[in-house]
Amino acid sequence: MAALRPTCRRLLTPALFEARPSLLPQKRCLATTASEAPTPASRPQTAFSDRVNAGPSFSDFLGGRPDESLDEILSEAESLELRTVQVGPKGRKREHTRLPSWLKTPIPTNENYKRIKSDLRGLGLHTVCEEARCPNISDCWGGDKKSAATATIMLMGDTCTRGCRFCSVKTSRTPPPLDVHEPENTAEALSRWGLGYVVLTSVDRDDLADGGSRHFAETIMKIKQKAPAMLVEALTGDFFGDLEQVKLVAQSGLDVYAHNVETTPELTPFVRDRRATFPQSIAVLRTAKEARPDLITKTSIMLGLGETEAQLYDTLRQLRAAKVDVVTFGQYMRPTKRHMKVEEYVTPEVFELWRQRALEMGFLYCASGPLVRSSYKAGEAFIENVLKKRSSLKREELVAAHAGRDIDLGSMARAES
Numbered sequence: 531m532a533a534l535r536p537t538c539r540r541l542l543t544p545a546l547f548e549a550r551p552s553l554l555p556q557k558r559c560l561a562t563t564a565s566e567a568p569t570p571a572s573r574p575q576t577a578f579s580d581r582v583n584a585g586p587s588f589s590d591f592l593g594g595r596p597d598e599s600l601d602e603i604l605s606e607a608e609s610l611e612l613r614t615v616q617v618g619p620k621g622r623k624r625e626h627t628r629l630p631s632w633l634k635t636p637i638p639t640n641e642n643y644k645r646i647k648s649d650l651r652g653l654g655l656h657t658v659c660e661e662a663r664c665p666n667i668s669d670c671w672g673g674d675k676k677s678a679a680t681a682t683i684m685l686m687g688d689t690c691t692r693g694c695r696f697c698s699v700k701t702s703r704t705p706p707p708l709d710v711h712e713p714e715n716t717a718e719a720l721s722r723w724g725l726g727y728v729v730l731t732s733v734d735r736d737d738l739a740d741g742g743s744r745h746f747a748e749t750i751m752k753i754k755q756k757a758p759a760m761l762v763e764a765l766t767g768d769f770f771g772d773l774e775q776v777k778l779v780a781q782s783g784l785d786v787y788a789h790n791v792e793t794t795p796e797l798t799p800f801v802r803d804r805r806a807t808f809p810q811s812i813a814v815l816r817t818a819k820e821a822r823p824d825l826i827t828k829t830s831i832m833l834g835l836g837e838t839e840a841q842l843y844d845t846l847r848q849l850r851a852a853k854v855d856v857v858t859f860g861q862y863m864r865p866t867k868r869h870m871k872v873e874e875y876v877t878p879e880v881f882e883l884w885r886q887r888a889l890e891m892g893f894l895y896c897a898s899g900p901l902v903r904s905s906y907k908a909g910e911a912f913i914e915n916v917l918k919k920r921s922s923l924k925r926e927e928l929v930a931a932h933a934g935r936d937i938d939l940g941s942m943a944r945a946e947s
Contacts (some may be wrong), residue, residue: 632758655683655716682729682765683716685749690733693804696792696832698865699733706740707746708745717752719761727914728753729788731765734784736805741767743775754783761785761917763828765904771810773817780821786856788828789848790904794841801835801870801937808848816852824920826894826913829854830904833881835862836873842884846891858911859884860896876900 560717616623689705690697720728730749734786735742743766750762752836763786769775780787793801795808811829819827829849849857864872878900887900895913 535846560663573780579613580612581783590853604868607942646802648789655712655719658660666816669831682731683720683733685712685716685730685864686735687733687945692734692805694802694806695790695870696801696835696865698869704737705735706732708735708742713745713749715751716749717756720753720755725760727761727763729763729765734767734803736770740775740778741769741770741772743769743778746779750760750773750779750782750784761914763788763913765789766814768806768810768814770805771813774938776817777821780818780825784795786824786826786828787815787822788830788904789814789818790830791845793832793835794837794845795848796841797835797837801832810851812848815854819853826916827853828858828904828913830858832862833876833884834857846888846893850891850893855894857888857893858904859888860904861900862903880921 545701616625618624686708687705689700689702690704691705693701716730730746732742732746746764746766750764753760753762762784764784764786766776766777766779768789789811791811792798793806798806798808815827815829818825831845832839846857861876861881862872864870881898881900884895888898894916920942
């Protein structure tokens with residue numbers, strides 16, 4: 531092929547290759563210095579960017595501070611008035627009620643919240659605070675130290691076999707098997723935190739023969755072994771009406787037995803799973819009290835589901851007949867659009883009214899408010915004080931009994947001599 535090329539091309543080609551510059555990168559010499567580089571042209575300011583820069587910052591939204599640009603301060607009646615807004619595409623707009631101001635809570639951002647969440651995930655534990663999307667999580671997990679925090683541990687996994695129309699916990703007919711290490715891990719985590727009062731709850735496990743009662747009882751006993759002074763509240767299901775399982779948990783060493791009736795007897799079929807009935811829940815609370823008369827029994831009721839005053843009064847009377855000690859009232863808040871809607875946003879004044887009515891009916895304690903939940907810090911603090919007073923009274927009675935016995939023995943010895 532080289533022979534076919536003209537002679538001039540054969541002679542010039544090697545010379546061109548020799549004269550070709552090196553392919554290695556070479557240092558370039560700039561015509562101007564760096565200080566003389568032209569500055570890029572800035573974008574012209576627009577009216578939109580000016581408005582954004584002059585508006586509130588991201589920290590203002592997180593802090594929940596009121597808008598200081600309001601021209602007038604709302605009166606108390608106006609602040610309790612519900613506001614509506616039109617949502618949806620044009621031509622198909624619908625009216626939507628905004629969340630009242632008394633139901634808004636800050637976003638959890640502090641370090642203690644992150645530490646507690648990290649500890650729970652590290653031990654493979656679940657909390658009802660997260661699974662049920664509790665609005666109080668920033669308050670309960672946001673204490674200055676772990677000993678001031680409250681976390682309701684959810685046993686037996688994060689998947690329930692029932693499908694109540696108000697609850698956002700995952701459901702399945704065949705949830706994963708129980709974790710045999712969960713009682714030990716739970717007791718270890720709680721003893722490490724050094725809490726004075728803890729709440730244990732669980733999903734319903736109708737797939738188990740005992741409903742998970744032995745798992746519950748084992749967890750309580752291990753907690754008491756590692757931290758005997760720790761007060762334990764157990765918020766259980768109804769064990770499908772098997773009252774022997776209720777007795778097993780009640781006699782496992784816990785201090786407070788809680789089971790939620792959730793709503794009135796009339797609304798129970800529309801709110802709870804069909805396998806949960808109001809008489810069944812009353813039987814659970816009554817049986818727990820009969821198994822251990824010194825046990826504090828507790829339940830919780832949601833408002834805003836369409837209940838009437840007469841229905842609520844009847845519900846409280848049935849609870850007192852079952853010797854329930856503590857009742858809490860809280861606002862039902864719709865977790866997602868798939869759940870039943872809120873019929874009414876009850877004002878704080880109405881919650882205070884029902885608190886007074888419950889105390890007048892003979893309940894030992896009542897926590898009532900829009901953001902109150904069954905596991906509520908204020909209620910736990912009160913119950914903790916009650917239990918401590920009972921414990922101190924028992925110790926005083928034992929001391930007095932021993933002192934009286936010593937006096938009797940001394941008098942007998944003197945009489946014999």
